[in-house]
Amino acid sequence: MNQTRNKKIGIFDSGLGGLYVARAVHKAMPEYDYVYMGDTMNVPYGGRSSEVIYQFSENAIRHLFEAHACDLVVIACNTASVTALAKLQREFLPQNYPDKRILGVIVPTLESATELGATQIGLIATEYTISSKIYDEEIAKITPSARIFGQPTPLLVPLIENQGEKYMDIVLNDYLEPIIEKGLDSLILGCTHYIAIKDQVRDMTHHRVRVLSQDEIIPPKLRDYLHRHPEMEERLSKNGTFSVFATDVSPSFLKNVQKLMGEGYIAQQVDY
Numbered sequence: 117m118n119q120t121r122n123k124k125i126g127i128f129d130s131g132l133g134g135l136y137v138a139r140a141v142h143k144a145m146p147e148y149d150y151v152y153m154g155d156t157m158n159v160p161y162g163g164r165s166s167e168v169i170y171q172f173s174e175n176a177i178r179h180l181f182e183a184h185a186c187d188l189v190v191i192a193c194n195t196a197s198v199t200a201l202a203k204l205q206r207e208f209l210p211q212n213y214p215d216k217r218i219l220g221v222i223v224p225t226l227e228s229a230t231e232l233g234a235t236q237i238g239l240i241a242t243e244y245t246i247s248s249k250i251y252d253e254e255i256a257k258i259t260p261s262a263r264i265f266g267q268p269t270p271l272l273v274p275l276i277e278n279q280g281e282k283y284m285d286i287v288l289n290d291y292l293e294p295i296i297e298k299g300l301d302s303l304i305l306g307c308t309h310y311i312a313i314k315d316q317v318r319d320m321t322h323h324r325v326r327v328l329s330q331d332e333i334i335p336p337k338l339r340d341y342l343h344r345h346p347e348m349e350e351r352l353s354k355n356g357t358f359s360v361f362a363t364d365v366s367p368s369f370l371k372n373v374q375k376l377m378g379e380g381y382i383a384q385q386v387d388y
């Protein structure tokens with residue numbers, strides 16, 4: 117089918133963290149057009165109820181579909197992937213947008229871990245992601261012999277968002293020690309924010325465990341998805357643009373965007 121290339125790739129996160137994933141995707145495939153959406157007004161999602169996380173996610177995705185001509189949206193946020201993805205794919209899309217697609221980060225991350233031979237897998241993430249047990253359920257389908265050792269790490273997002281680097285080592289050490297002792301071969305950073313501290317985690321684990329970071333995992337997985345889905349790839353425009361939107365463009369969000377994307381970079385406020 118020969119469709120006009122006029123659709124964009126949306127990347128959604130609860131706040132800033134997903135921008136690390138979006139930046140890496142953009143770097144790997146600079147030809148496409150990207151729209152990043154951070155729900156900064158409602159971040160953090162990690163301690164909220166599933167109904168609220170679902171509604172925030174649906175609202176953001178509807179906006180990306182309707183206002184930004186996205187036909188493909190990647191939910192970079194682990195907490196939103198865990199909570200909302202299944203319902204969005206099974207109910208929201210078929211009822212409202214049968215030709216559009218929404219992808220999450222959990223299954224691609226576990227596929228990558230498996231491809232690297234991981235079987236004893238540590239997972240650090242928000243309380244919500246750990247208690248959902250979705251990583252455990254999904255790994256059982258992919259590699260039944262593998263085990264997930266989950267550790268909720270609720271202090272990390274506030275430390276990362278509030279320049280708390282100097283306290284990071286002590287907090288990380290406290291969180292990581294009990295799971296490292298279990299003889300892990302890999303450790304998943306199961307929250308977009310943690311990409312910011314991946315080097316610190318690698319140093320702290322003395323490179324004895326493989327630290328799996330989603331900014332390294334998602335770009336090749338998305339490229340692979342587009343290869344396997346030419347009916348989607350053929351719709352995507354190729355002007356190489358990258359726009360950042362947020363529900364609250366606070367001074368600290370803008371500062372962080374410019375730190376990541378370059379000085380003078382603009383983030384636009386949306387209201388939906």
Ligand code: DGL
Pocket residue numbers: 129130131133134159160161162163192193194195196242245273306307308309
């Ligand atoms: N971005 C979220 C995730 O990947 C973490 C931050 C939040 O709690 O909203 O899980």
